[in-house]
Amino acid sequence: MINLKIVQDADTYLKTNSKIYFLLKKIKDYEERLQYCRKISPGMLIEYEKKWQYLNRKYDQVNVYGIEFVSIGETIPRLFMYLKDRKKRDKKIFHIVLPTFFSYYTAGVVNKKIFDVFGKYIHFVTEENLDFWKYVIVMHSGKMNIEDFGLYDRRDVSYKFNIKVGRPVIRFSDEIEAYAKEKMRQMGIEGKFICLHAREAATKTKNFFSAYDDTSVVDADINTYGPACRYMQKSGYQVVRLGKDESKECLIEGIIDYANCFYDELMDFYLMANCKFLLGGMAGIIAIASFWGRPILQTNALSFCYGQESLPRTEYDMYVPKKFYSKRENRVLNLYETLNVSYKCDRYNRYFIEEGIEVIDNTEEEILNAIIEMDEKLNHTWIQTEDEIKCMDKYWKIIDLWKNEHKLAYISKKDGGQGREMFPKPICYSYLKENLYLLDVKELI
Numbered sequence: 001m002i003n004l005k006i007v008q009d010a011d012t013y014l015k016t017n018s019k020i021y022f023l024l025k026k027i028k029d030y031e032e033r034l035q036y037c038r039k040i041s042p043g044m045l046i047e048y049e050k051k052w053q054y055l056n057r058k059y060d061q062v063n064v065y066g067i068e069f070v071s072i073g074e075t076i077p078r079l080f081m082y083l084k085d086r087k088k089r090d091k092k093i094f095h096i097v098l099p100t101f102f103s104y105y106t107a108g109v110v111n112k113k114i115f116d117v118f119g120k121y122i123h124f125v126t127e128e129n130l131d132f133w134k135y136v137i138v139m140h141s142g143k144m145n146i147e148d149f150g151l152y153d154r155r156d157v158s159y160k161f162n163i164k165v166g167r168p169v170i171r172f173s174d175e176i177e178a179y180a181k182e183k184m185r186q187m188g189i190e191g192k193f194i195c196l197h198a199r200e201a202a203t204k205t206k207n208f209f210s211a212y213d214d215t216s217v218v219d220a221d222i223n224t225y226g227p228a229c230r231y232m233q234k235s236g237y238q239v240v241r242l243g244k245d246e247s248k249e250c251l252i253e254g255i256i257d258y259a260n261c262f263y264d265e266l267m268d269f270y271l272m273a274n275c276k277f278l279l280g281g282m283a284g285i286i287a288i289a290s291f292w293g294r295p296i297l298q299t300n301a302l303s304f305c306y307g308q309e310s311l312p313r314t315e316y317d318m319y320v321p322k323k324f325y326s327k328r329e330n331r332v333l334n335l336y337e338t339l340n341v342s343y344k345c346d347r348y349n350r351y352f353i354e355e356g357i358e359v360i361d362n363t364e365e366e367i368l369n370a371i372i373e374m375d376e377k378l379n380h381t382w383i384q385t386e387d388e389i390k391c392m393d394k395y396w397k398i399i400d401l402w403k404n405e406h407k408l409a410y411i412s413k414k415d416g417g418q419g420r421e422m423f424p425k426p427i428c429y430s431y432l433k434e435n436l437y438l439l440d441v442k443e444l445i
Helices: 004-017 019-034 042-058 072-086 130-139 174-187 202-207 222-234 265-274 286-291 335-345 349-354 364-378 386-404
Strands: 061-068 093-100 193-196 238-241 278-280 296-301 318-321 323-326 357-360
Touching (some): 019 130, 072 093, 193 265, 222 238, 278 286, 278 364
Parallel strands (some): 061 093
């Protein structure tokens, strides 16, 4: 009978002490996610050796980095972290990214078009070259370095991405541009448009173990965006609904339902790169827009205290939070109290239930007022008042007060904090002025 503990101990030892074992185990997991199976012929081995000799003449070493491909909101920032570091690297070293996966994630690569979008900037292990890299691992591991394999295991707060509107960090290839423009024509998108995404938990429940905590408290009803969409349509903009695995029927007239009728992995990038702005919520998809120079209006926002590490931002980004009603206090919580609850509960339903908190979604009117504010600010027609300046000043003082009293939310890794970053966006003033109780914080007096 096999002793499982001995097997586990041996596995741990080999992963720690054998470069070949460690990399082949990662490759095997990747193959299983891809459902990949291919027989290698002697002729292919000869070609692999020739290809390796070419690389070996050109480079002194191969550095391998593991980046998780389980969520667009986790993968995209890590790739830009990698790109930011790449400029500092030795040109005599070949750098390659190997997709990795959470143990509790059950699906494959979150979006395979990532390889095409980043292809001219990053070398990846893909289905097309996977066997070659297996050959290199087995036959030439001496030239492979895995010291920095886990360099991007975490989104690091020290990576700052302040993006100018209209200035993408990377650009699409001519081939992608041609493909995407034809797709736009097929969808009937002409001229100006905005993107809309109302988060649903379906992707999480579909791609993670059934034991994955319920996060539907983050969700939003697509149809509460009706008045906001009609406002943009009257202003000459089309509205494109983004998403994947969306189950909620969109009843808003005139919307292009890309999520259910035209979904295409590549167009996730292209649509957000070319919209006026993204009207979204608390979902990983927002990580794309700002990197391509498009601002974000986050509605039904939650999880304010951390989780924003290395995410991009533009000077026009704003948000509207959900309200927290305390059943114990029989009232809606102020901003400081909201941050305390968010810190405890994050995005998990069961924690809010334990704390006796009812989470209240944004109303149609709140979303409409926010989109009018965003549109006017982008068009430079928004008139800032003295009251707005005073309210926003107090808002930021409350944010700073809370951060100073909670080390885990420090923006920098000092004084023992773990460098987790809070919401860096300003709250919409159109929302704040109608909910001034948020600023009624006794700790600030």
